[in-house]
Amino acid sequence: IPPPSSVTFSTNCTVVLKVTDEGGGISEVKVLQNGKRIIEDREIPTTKPGKPISRSYYIDLVPGVNFIDATAFNTNRIESDISRTRLVRPADEPTATCYILTIGINKYKNPRLNLNYAVDDALSISGLLKHHGENLFSNVEVISVLDEEATRENIVAQLKDLSEKVKPTDVFYFFYAGHGSLVNEQFYFIPTDATRLYEEASLQEDALFVGDMVGYLKEIKALKQVVMIDACHSGGSTSVLAARGAAEEKALAQLSRSAGVHILAAAGSDQTATEFTELGHGLFTYVILEALQGKADGAPADNKVTVYELKSFLDDQVPEYSLKYKNTPQYPNTFSIGHDFPIVLKKK
Numbered sequence: 001i002p003p004p005s006s007v008t009f010s011t012n013c014t015v016v017l018k019v020t021d022e023g024g025g026i027s028e029v030k031v032l033q034n035g036k037r038i039i040e041d042r043e044i045p046t047t048k049p050g051k052p053i054s055r056s057y058y059i060d061l062v063p064g065v066n067f068i069d070a071t072a073f074n075t076n077r078i079e080s081d082i083s084r085t086r087l088v089r090p091a092d093e094p095t096a097t098c099y100i101l102t103i104g105i106n107k108y109k110n111p112r113l114n115l116n117y118a119v120d121d122a123l124s125i126s127g128l129l130k131h132h133g134e135n136l137f138s139n140v141e142v143i144s145v146l147d148e149e150a151t152r153e154n155i156v157a158q159l160k161d162l163s164e165k166v167k168p169t170d171v172f173y174f175f176y177a178g179h180g181s182l183v184n185e186q187f188y189f190i191p192t193d194a195t196r197l198y199e200e201a202s203l204q205e206d207a208l209f210v211g212d213m214v215g216y217l218k219e220i221k222a223l224k225q226v227v228m229i230d231a232c233h234s235g236g237s238t239s240v241l242a243a244r245g246a247a248e249e250k251a252l253a254q255l256s257r258s259a260g261v262h263i264l265a266a267a268g269s270d271q272t273a274t275e276f277t278e279l280g281h282g283l284f285t286y287v288i289l290e291a292l293q294g295k296a297d298g299a300p301a302d303n304k305v306t307v308y309e310l311k312s313f314l315d316d317q318v319p320e321y322s323l324k325y326k327n328t329p330q331y332p333n334t335f336s337i338g339h340d341f342p343i344v345l346k347k348k
Helices: 118-133 152-165 200-206 210-219 238-242 247-259 283-295 307-326
Strands: 012-020 028-033 036-041 052-060 064-073 083-089 097-104 139-146 171-183 186-190 224-232 262-265 304-306 333-335 342-345
Touching: 012 028, 012 064, 012 083, 028 052, 036 052, 097 118, 097 152, 118 139, 118 171, 118 224, 118 283, 118 342, 139 152, 152 210, 171 200, 186 200, 186 210, 186 224, 224 283, 262 307, 283 304, 283 307, 304 307, 307 333
Parallel strands: 097 139, 097 171, 171 224, 224 262
Antiparallel strands: 012 052, 028 036, 028 064, 064 083, 171 186, 262 333, 304 342
């Protein structure tokens, strides 16, 4: 990539990379736009060590500043230093569309897994984002997948449909309230028709593997993406929960880094995300709602709540709320790789 610049373009451009094999081969070239992975090129022709090859990629630019980052991997998955260029597109078009996909599951095929507030969590999040999004976006589209509709097949179908229509200039929010499970360091979202939380064969058949989720998020072209996960762990023994170590945090961190999105998750790997009758929501969702209604608006107050303001509020307040309501602190997992941006803009 050429050196950092402030070249102004209209709507798109072609980026040319020169990649040199320093002796370890070239297995992949990765390109990110404003922190979101947009290109994953694994079809690199073989070349002699020390001889550069050129790779060209067509990129749709978003209005404003576009930071284009590129790295390469050798065959041992060692990553090169980041090369960056700065491209500018005039902000001369209407505000983006906001797409909100919320999943809420109270009713499971196995009734022992049923929850109380996951559907209300999903509807409350989408309602608040839609209400305040009217100040930020030209259009807000909400897709709610609830209870019996929330099969793996249907969730995947919704994600694939969004990959066909969401543009790089748009914003995408994904919210999941339901069960999550981690087996052999593999994290799964538990759809309504999954009947087991900790049997690997059953999870592979019916659940949604986080690695597959990475692929679906990469295909959704919005450069601004936030994934919120209020995944309640119940039905598992204390020994299973305590044995997880840092594997779940690692899985979610990899999801954030691989797809270039912001990840906000309810609880640490050795904890349980909790529902409270007093709150009428999962605790994590309740704190998100409090934050987006204005409590996370940092100094100086500007009637906006950004991703990083929300992240900071969750990291600070989720342990306080959980200590108040269950006498045990619950620590959220938050991972950010993309750029900061406003989530809500309150009406003055």
